[in-house]
Amino acid sequence: MQHIQSTPLWRRSATAAAAAAAVVVVAAVAPAVAGAAFNFNDDLRDFAPAAAGPFDHARAKLTMVGGAGTKAVFVVHGVDPAVAGQTFxxxxxxxxxxxxxxxxALGHYNHSTTPRVVNDQTEIWLDITVNGGGNAQSSARVDWTPDAGMRSVVIHAKPTAADGTAGDRLACLPVEW
Ligand SMILES: [Cu+2]
Structure with missing residues (x-):
C-alpha cells in the first residue's frame, strides 16, 4: 500500500515553514505558488527619503506559504520605538x-473581479502594531494565491479602515516571485 511519504522532493526542499504546512501543501490543487514558501528579507524602502520617519532604519521580512490558499507572515524590526503602540x-x-x-506600488492586490470587493479576504492585509522594542508582526490567511510578479508590501501611516484605506504611504518591502 502506498504511504503518504510520497511527497515530491521539491516540496520537501521547501523551508521549515512549508514543512509545517505540509498537509495543506499536499492537498493543493495547482495554485500559483503551489507548495512553495517564499521569504523576502530586506531593508524597507522609504517613500519620503528627505523626511525623518519611524521606518527609516527598519528591516522587514515577508514569508508566504502556498497551499490551499496563502498564509503570509510579516515581521518588521528596527522601527523607531517612539511609535510603540501605534498601528500602521x-x-x-x-x-x-x-x-x-x-x-x-499601484493599488492593493485584490483577488475579486466584478463586483470588486475590498476586505481582508479579497486582499492581503498585514497591519502591524509596533512594540516597545521597535518590532512588529502580523499574519494573514486567504483562500487564494496572488499571481507572480514584482510586488510590494506597503506600510501606511494609519490603521486600515473597513474600505481598505490607511493614509499616506510611508515605506515598502520589495517582493517578487
Ligand atoms: Cu496599502
Whole structure:
C-alpha cells in the first residue's frame, strides 16, 4: 500500500515553514505558488527619503506559504520605538516597491473581479502594531494565491479602515516571485 511519504522532493526542499504546512501543501490543487514558501528579507524602502520617519532604519521580512490558499507572515524590526503602540496599515500591493515613489506600488492586490470587493479576504492585509522594542508582526490567511510578479508590501501611516484605506504611504518591502 502506498504511504503518504510520497511527497515530491521539491516540496520537501521547501523551508521549515512549508514543512509545517505540509498537509495543506499536499492537498493543493495547482495554485500559483503551489507548495512553495517564499521569504523576502530586506531593508524597507522609504517613500519620503528627505523626511525623518519611524521606518527609516527598519528591516522587514515577508514569508508566504502556498497551499490551499496563502498564509503570509510579516515581521518588521528596527522601527523607531517612539511609535510603540501605534498601528500602521500594511498590504500586499500590485506594483513594485520603489524608494521615493509611493505611486509605483499601484493599488492593493485584490483577488475579486466584478463586483470588486475590498476586505481582508479579497486582499492581503498585514497591519502591524509596533512594540516597545521597535518590532512588529502580523499574519494573514486567504483562500487564494496572488499571481507572480514584482510586488510590494506597503506600510501606511494609519490603521486600515473597513474600505481598505490607511493614509499616506510611508515605506515598502520589495517582493517578487
Ligand atoms: Cu496599502
Amino acid at each position: 496599515g500594511a498590504h500586499l500591493h500590485l506594483g513594485p516597491c520603489v524608494a521615493g515613489n509611493g505611486a509605483a
